[in-house]
Amino acid sequence: MVFHRYGAAIAFMVSGLIWVPAAHAQQHQHATPPTAAAADAPAASQQSKPSESDKSESSMSSHAPVVFTLRTGIAEGRMVYIGVGGDIDRQVNPKLVVHEGETVQINLINGEGAQHDAVIDQYAARSAIVSGKNASSTFSFIASKVGQFDYYCSLPGHRQAGMQGVLQVVPGNRAEMPSTAADITRDPADLPGPIGARQAKTVRIDLETVELKGQLDDKTTYTYWTFNGKVPGPFLRVRVGDTVELHLKNAKDSLMIHSVDFHGATGPGGAAAYTQTDPGAETVVTFKALVPGIFVYHCATPSVPNHITNGMYGLLLVEPEGGLPQVDREFYVMQGEIYTVKPFGTSGEQEMDYEKLISEKPEYFLFNGSVGALTRTHPLYANVGETVRIFFGVGGPNFTSSFHVIGEIFDHVYALGSVTSPPLTGVQTVSVPPGGATIVDFKLDRGGRYVLVDHALSRLDHGLVGFLNVDGPKNDAIMHEGPPKQ
Numbered sequence: 001m002v003f004h005r006y007g008a009a010i011a012f013m014v015s016g017l018i019w020v021p022a023a024h025a026q027q028h029q030h031a032t033p034p035t036a037a038a039a040d041a042p043a044a045s046q047q048s049k050p051s052e053s054d055k056s057e058s059s060m061s062s063h064a065p066v067v068f069t070l071r072t073g074i075a076e077g078r079m080v081y082i083g084v085g086g087d088i089d090r091q092v093n094p095k096l097v098v099h100e101g102e103t104v105q106i107n108l109i110n111g112e113g114a115q116h117d118a119v120i121d122q123y124a125a126r127s128a129i130v131s132g133k134n135a136s137s138t139f140s141f142i143a144s145k146v147g148q149f150d151y152y153c154s155l156p157g158h159r160q161a162g163m164q165g166v167l168q169v170v171p172g173n174r175a176e177m178p179s180t181a182a183d184i185t186r187d188p189a190d191l192p193g194p195i196g197a198r199q200a201k202t203v204r205i206d207l208e209t210v211e212l213k214g215q216l217d218d219k220t221t222y223t224y225w226t227f228n229g230k231v232p233g234p235f236l237r238v239r240v241g242d243t244v245e246l247h248l249k250n251a252k253d254s255l256m257i258h259s260v261d262f263h264g265a266t267g268p269g270g271a272a273a274y275t276q277t278d279p280g281a282e283t284v285v286t287f288k289a290l291v292p293g294i295f296v297y298h299c300a301t302p303s304v305p306n307h308i309t310n311g312m313y314g315l316l317l318v319e320p321e322g323g324l325p326q327v328d329r330e331f332y333v334m335q336g337e338i339y340t341v342k343p344f345g346t347s348g349e350q351e352m353d354y355e356k357l358i359s360e361k362p363e364y365f366l367f368n369g370s371v372g373a374l375t376r377t378h379p380l381y382a383n384v385g386e387t388v389r390i391f392f393g394v395g396g397p398n399f400t401s402s403f404h405v406i407g408e409i410f411d412h413v414y415a416l417g418s419v420t421s422p423p424l425t426g427v428q429t430v431s432v433p434p435g436g437a438t439i440v441d442f443k444l445d446r447g448g449r450y451v452l453v454d455h456a457l458s459r460l461d462h463g464l465v466g467f468l469n470v471d472g473p474k475n476d477a478i479m480h481e482g483p484p485k486q
């Protein structure tokens with residue numbers, strides 16, 4: 001079964017913000033229209049755990065959508081649907097298993113060029129007719145009835161010719177899968193506070209490279225290579241003129257040599273020349289922070305993209321003299337890609353696909369290391385009236401991010417991570433290349449949920465999304481549903 005839980009959740013949510021699929025609109029049982037539910041999902045309080053806040057969220061997120069993709073085709077001389085991706089990949093007329101109350105999204109792709117559709121009578125749910133090869137249609141509904149229901153093609157003769165499968169709706173909630181591996185996600189609120197006004201000095205930094213099995217999605221694990229066990233590595237903070245004494249320790253049980261290249265350092269390999277470190281060994285390098293800015297650091301041991309994709313990247317902030325302008329909250333977010341042999345959404349332990357890596361065909365796009373890192377595990381929280389700052393970097397190794405926060409406008413953008421140039425003002429989307437970073441500041445004027453994305457939005461369905469939940473009044477003067485109020 002495909003279980004694109006988080007990518008789908010937000011794809012659905014974003015689609016709710018922009019347009020409402022017809023089938024969904026018919027099926028939606030809630031008093032508020034999906035558009036309002038999505039935009040005004042109540043923000044959870046600062047203290048509540050994500051699991052509690054999930055319950056208080058609107059139906060849009062509590063019904064975490066389940067996505068299935070079916071391609072029409074011919075198998076053993078019959079017309080059939082063939083599963084695409086996840087656990088139904090390549091299965092003929094796959095059984096689609098969902099839980100009662102879940103939102104189900106079915107994507108239909110025309111695989112051979114004859115006319116087809118997909119229909120589930122009991123839910124009055126149907127796709128459009130897809131005619132040309134590769135034409136597609138998407139529909140969604142809420143699985144409110146328990147039981148087994150046929151999905152089939154309603155074009156004359158097609159059901160009899162083989163285009164029929166089963167949707168099984170099982171009672172009760174989907175059990176939370178116990179975590180079978182470490183949580184490698186970096187909490188975006190996990191960063192040291194400002195340095196501000198102090199004299200330059202020598203700062204010792206200890207990094208440890210650790211290879212460990214981590215949770216990539218709720219039923220999926222992956223062997224990460226990390227700095228200090230999390231992705232991204234720790235947020236490092238010094239001031240211009242500081243001397244950095246860097247100790248790099250490679251854990252005893254590592255299989256690989258690791259190293260570190262600081263984009264904020266000047267010298268051979270950004271220190272990588274002096275830090276190639278064997279398992280169980282430690283290297284030391286000293287460098288001077290000559291230029292203020294926000295800088296990526298990453299492992300630089302061949303094959304470098306392999307080490308980066310596995311999670312070996314982080315940010316170093318070199319504060320200018322006196323520090324950056326103060327804000328109420330700071331966050332730390334980095335984007336990366338993972339290249340697995342099996343498609344996005346497959347459960348179980350996943351292996352890295354070197355062919356996909358060198359041909360730049362990722363399965364996963366991620367904020368802070370895993371699917372759901374910034375939606376379920378560590379959503380960002382803030383209050384109306386506060387100013388927030390996001391230090392945003394791209395580890396990559398390959399894809400530029402078009403970083404955007406849905407529903408907000410950046411008041412300040414330190415373009416390309418430069419803090420020695422004046423920041424840009426009033427920016428919607430900022431382009432951040434691999435091995436690059438930026439700083440964005442904005443004031444929160446209205447409560448609700450804001451959504452962190454790469455505006456190359458197809459990546460939503462590959463795991464790339466985060467939430468910023470803002471507590472406080474939904475100021476109607478800024479936006480409200482309906483015509484102007486008197």
Ligand SMILES: [Cu+2]
Pocket residue numbers: 209225256257258259299300301307312
């Ligand atoms: Cu490495």
